[in-house]
Amino acid sequence: MKIKFEPDGKTIKIEEGKTILDAADKAGIDIKSDCGGKGTCGKCIIKIEEGMDSLSPLISEEKEDLCTEEIEEGYRYACAAKIKNTKTEIKASIPSKSRRDKQVILEEGLEVDVELNPTITKYQVKPDKPSLEDDLSDFERLKKIIKKEYNIETNHISINTLRKLPKKLRNDLGRFKTKFTITLNKDKIIKIEDGHQEEYYGVAFDIGTTTVVAYLIDMMTGDIIDTASEMNPQIKYGEDVMTRVTITFNEKNGMQKMQEAIIDGVNRLISKLCKDNNIKQEEILEITVVGNTGMHHIFAGIHSEFISKSPYVQGLRDSVNLTPNETGVNIYEDGNIHVMPTVSGWMGADTIGCLLTTTPHKQDPIQLMIDVGTNGEIVLGNKERLIGASCAAGPALEGASIKYGMRAAPGAIQYIEINKELEPKLDIIGNKPPKGICGSGIIDAVAELVSTGVINRDGTFNKNVDTDRLRPNESGMEYVLAYKSEYNSDHDVTITNQDIREVQLAKGAICAGAHVLMDELGIKKPDEIMLAGAFGNYIDKISALTIGLFPEVDIDDIKMAGNAAGVGARLALIDQEKRQEARELPNLIKYYRLATHKDFEMEFARGQYFPHMDMTKYPNYEKIQELRTCR
């Protein structure tokens, strides 16, 4: 029986009678299962996209716990759904809520149609042996057979390959061998192998300011084989991009230090992916890289000073191909490092990656793409016109600058519901005593407090509500999400009035950016909102609408694009058309600098209200609040 897991893209075979949980385990996908697969904890909820008929019927626990709508949409307990003997392939998607911690930044995404059409390709050839009558030289002999069998003009050969070529084509006795595999990067031969070798690999990198994510791709199929991530090693030099950029030009050997840090990180991830998947590093022929303009320039070693100084121009806008030797990246010696294009000094290759995934430039509906990270990048438009801006949202939405803020790691409160009695219900990563709150938890908390009237629309606490959980603290007031006594933990976890202020500033910046762009484009409402970024994937849509993180649209028009930047890097890796599309994107986007925009300051002030000072912009706010209660 075959079962495919989404969004991982992994397909495995499993015997009849095994559960989806067993299959996920075999596929290396970690699903929460606190009860050990007994059907009692209700954590292993997955969604069957296709092949429900090939599964055992619902058990009583599922019927009880899942609501009718959920059952209709195909939700099941992974541990309860046993696979029957069938020819239908089962397709299951695993919501981020049901995944264990390590998957926390590698989550669901859009399904993107992409053709497997990589820049680097392999060709099997059987050239004629040279003889006195047919004494064509070695390179030209290969050129001829590639032209004859594949109708491809080969014009170049890498010097490393050329130097070894005559030896490589012959055995120890000097006899010409019969079968070869030739690897081409466009019209250049970069590798010759004996016999027929088909497999090769690529890695797509998303170099975030905080996290570096690597996707190992099977270049024969385009599938993701594995993913790995680590903290950006530059973080020890400073949390934000500008601190790091400043080091590159202010400190002696600053650029070298900063570049080596990221290259080391990239190499560690490559090494781990190779080791875990039993692949040799020389089998990796290409990597693609996205990242904001600062990360991009430092990765490529391009003098970055003037990104940080007015008028903030980058050294290079276009994509650039580098060699392993030029970068220090440990892949095949003649492999390619494709660094994706940037839009401006403040809108980088990560945004290009997002747009490759969400493709507003190819559609009629007007899309508002928001990539929420330490900075928020916003692109608005459709195939007619695209405009963009970046907002200094600050790190609050990622859990930083929040009293009990933390990254999405074990002990972080990630989802919160507050009932009518103003009592919270928490979902904690790793099911441990709560240590703090991560980004999605913060938005949930504020939204629930707004929704239940604990917080006023201007962000102040409503002192008249009837709960002990609202209490004064050293700098004002705070709401207690978790008493240490409740969980036997080290400390209480609270949301303070200062935290709410931080959220107001962050959401105000994004909200204002979106509204400024909407005014520029002359629209009242986008047709859809695409939320990109790891964080974007975790936030609760209703909570986000409740606080007014972005303009109001129908809840079904809010889509989670997953790690769209990383997906974009993968698309560019497996499809050269996408790579070309990426090169054209910077020309299509008119970039607005919000800091100097005439309307921004006012919009920023108005946007700090929950959801907005001007309620006419949120006409369906009440209706959305009703959705909260039915959850």
Added chain:
Amino acid sequence: MKIKFEPDGKTIKIEEGKTILDAADKAGIDIKSDCGGKGTCGKCIIKIEEGMDSLSPLISEEKEDLCTEEIEEGYRYACAAKIKNTKTEIKASIPSKSRRDKQVILEEGLEVDVELNPTITKYQVKPDKPSLEDDLSDFERLKKIIKKEYNIETNHISINTLRKLPKKLRNDLGRFKTKFTITLNKDKIIKIEDGHQEEYYGVAFDIGTTTVVAYLIDMMTGDIIDTASEMNPQIKYGEDVMTRVTITFNEKNGMQKMQEAIIDGVNRLISKLCKDNNIKQEEILEITVVGNTGMHHIFAGIHSEFISKSPYVQGLRDSVNLTPNETGVNIYEDGNIHVMPTVSGWMGADTIGCLLTTTPHKQDPIQLMIDVGTNGEIVLGNKERLIGASCAAGPALEGASIKYGMRAAPGAIQYIEINKELEPKLDIIGNKPPKGICGSGIIDAVAELVSTGVINRDGTFNKNVDTDRLRPNESGMEYVLAYKSEYNSDHDVTITNQDIREVQLAKGAICAGAHVLMDELGIKKPDEIMLAGAFGNYIDKISALTIGLFPEVDIDDIKMAGNAAGVGARLALIDQEKRQEARELPNLIKYYRLATHKDFEMEFARGQYFPHMDMTKYPNYEKIQELRTCR
């Protein structure tokens, strides 16, 4: 007053009243002048090509010494011809006979029409300064101005240039500068300079088995500024190519050793040319390289084993562009090393260089191009069809394997006349006591001995001649060119029967090769013969016809192409059309392997006669002999 010297291509200015000898001295051209410019030694003969009217009239010594024809053709004593006040530019060519030793391998050549159209070019630009309103990135800003001002699409930038670009465009205060010079290699930016910098240089290399010659070219004009040469440093590993090729694959690190030797030599020449002409090495942006296939592969570091083993195929036929880093050649870090194409394992880039110069592929008359070196390469044909072969002529014609053979260096007999009394008249390089005979002297000696009947047509000595100079020696007989008593030298210099045998084998191989190709092409006689190679330039045409070094043609149809291989390297350096033409040439030439050709053995035997066993092939032999006596 301006005077231009050919074939050096040097133009200088000189005051009225000075002589051509003074001018040559100022231009750094060494003309023989044993009498110190008194008009008595008759060694400084030059030919005035243009501007005879701008010179003082002939002095009595000239009238006496020069024959009427010579005077009509414009021959003068350089020391006697004084320059008058005139606006006409004087053009003088300096025959190799009138040059001093050091010029011995850098001599006359064809004048080739060539456009100055190099691959690497410089452009002066004044881009707009970036501003908040015009925040285009640095690379794209340059791209835009180059497109606007020169209508050139720039698609790439070297990583070294890119990394420094933002800094390079701005002053220490971070202000964008105003004027730049951009250097492009095709569509790639390889250098940015402040202000307007026009000058740059290239070097054309002819890597011979014995000698490496380097031509320093001013890329603004295409002119040769200077030349330098040295012995091929690989010579310590073996005199011939195959010995060296064998070392590359038979000895541990053999390739590295052999490659380093030649690269060191190339770097020494670059360094000398730079020093002598006050040029920085980073101002040299490109070099072109010709050489036989062995030298070519070793220079580029391509595994060379199978050039030396049947079916003798080379690794690469096409030209290849390498970087300074890939080769170790010390020029500008992003400069280009253009290695010219080869025809086969035994016909290399040197032959391609010759053909670029002598251009049989562009003309109707059928040309027989002979590049005489350690191996002789022959190409026959015209624009309809070209066929070629290489002959193992051996080193005899270069003075090696001859008892008193030596290179063209001081003490070498270079020209010989033998009068009716069978007494020789010698022209010795450097006017020193004779130490030996160089290539041109050997051919002269054999020709004169044949012409005077001292040697029979089958190469044996005629014992019946009446001269004491013919005497027995340990292995047969010899003719004494110089008694040590005549010159107060260390030893007699003689031509032995063994020497004559060596000449027979060498000239037999070339003669046979030419005849085999003529039969293949179905012609009785080529329309012209082009003699290439340093040696080709020095031999006396009548002597060459007398011994039958090549097929008989009218004496005016024998042309000296000079160091045509080196000229070809220069043409490819200054004109990208020529470079493209060179890439097409290997496809145009059908290469014949003489060793296995059915007719070669017989032709080789017949060709060892003076001039040939079949005298019907030399119908004008008697008439040519008459020309000898009138010299």
